[in-house]
């Protein structure tokens with residue numbers, strides 16, 4: 001169901017709360033870590049909105065600014081430099097009013113796709129974080145994400161709200177495939193949804209968004225009824241993440257479903273070249289998943305544990321995947337890199353603790369060689385930690 005965007009900011013919806021808390025809870029540890037690189041941080045909220053909702057709840061700009069303020073109040077470092085930018089096509093004036101307590105920020109009135117390259121042009125060597133939260137899909141140009149990956153930033157991270165089901169619907173429309181699943185949209189209130197016509201230009205527009213034409217194969221399978229619209233969405237999300245991995249080593253996604261078994265309202269996709277960042281996001285996704293489950297079940301307790309895709313967690317299957325993955329590391333690799341690669345390959349299917357527990361078992365059985373620096377505890381005992389952080393390094397190698 002398409003909706004005019006005027007009332008988006010009337011009150012903050014539950015799904016926006018999950019989305020915002022994914023951002024806020026990630027930004028805090030991200031900033032704490034990245035401040036230590038002593039390079040400037042450029043934060044861009046590319047579709048910033050009004051800054052706050054009319055019911056008084058903070059929007060993504062206020063959440064980010066409050067988090068930055070909090071981190072800076074608690075750091076002992078004095079030479080930090082953060083440049084926040086807020087772009088919005090329609091609400092720059094509201095942003096000026098709602099963010100007035102934060103001097104030194106940049107509010108840009110215009111289109112993200114027109115403004116972003118100018119903003120980032122001179123930022124080589126900086127740490128860049130882009131929050132990309134549009135209503136629909138039309139501004140999500142994948143080639144821009146590729147350019148950012150090679151622009152020479154010290155680091156670049158993206159958190160993208162991708163309306164993957166909206167993409168599938170448009171793909172069906174453009175290729176003339178009957179989309180008889182309109183009832184799926186009943187509860188999926190969409191703001192300012194994209195509407196393409198069936199012509200060659202629209203096909204090119206979708207190629208640009210997807211970063212290739214792999215989506216056509218998925219829509220053709222839907223035409224032949226060999227897959228459902230649900231499968232098509234999941235396959236597209238999977239392929240899109242793989243495509244982003246051409247520029248970013250670790251890409252994770254969290255589907256936000258308002259009801260169990262429903263197609264996701266959208267997927268939050270995180271792309272980074274840093275293993276530590278990806279792992280912070282894994283734990284963050286599990287933290288937000290608790291909130292999402294409450295929304296889906298109305299607070300009712302569930303007997304079995306589910307992963308973010310609403311699939312029952314099959315412990316044996318998860319364990320088998322962890323072993324299949326680590327067994328490909330026959331040369332030594334850092335723990336965090338191995339783990340981040342695991343999640344990027346299999347998705348956020350279990351907590352980081354579960355992965356470490358399996359590694360521990362494999363170390364005991366002699367199948368995994370684990371090297372630790374330091375190798376002993378402060379009391380002189382043999383160290384048993386699985387950690388890759390300041391003052392602790394863990395290196396893994398599969399022995400088989």
Ligand SMILES: C[S@@+](CC[C@H](N)C(=O)[O-])C[C@H]1O[C@@H](n2cnc3c(N)ncnc32)[C@H](O)[C@@H]1O
Pocket residue numbers: 020046047048049050051052058059060061087088089090091110111112113133134135139
């Ligand atoms: C989903 S809302 C953003 C909500 C915001 N992130 C928050 O949490 O408060 C999308 C915003 O994108 C703006 N917008 C639409 N097209 C745009 C474009 N091409 N470039 C930048 N902003 C755009 C709309 O005015 C709207 O405020």
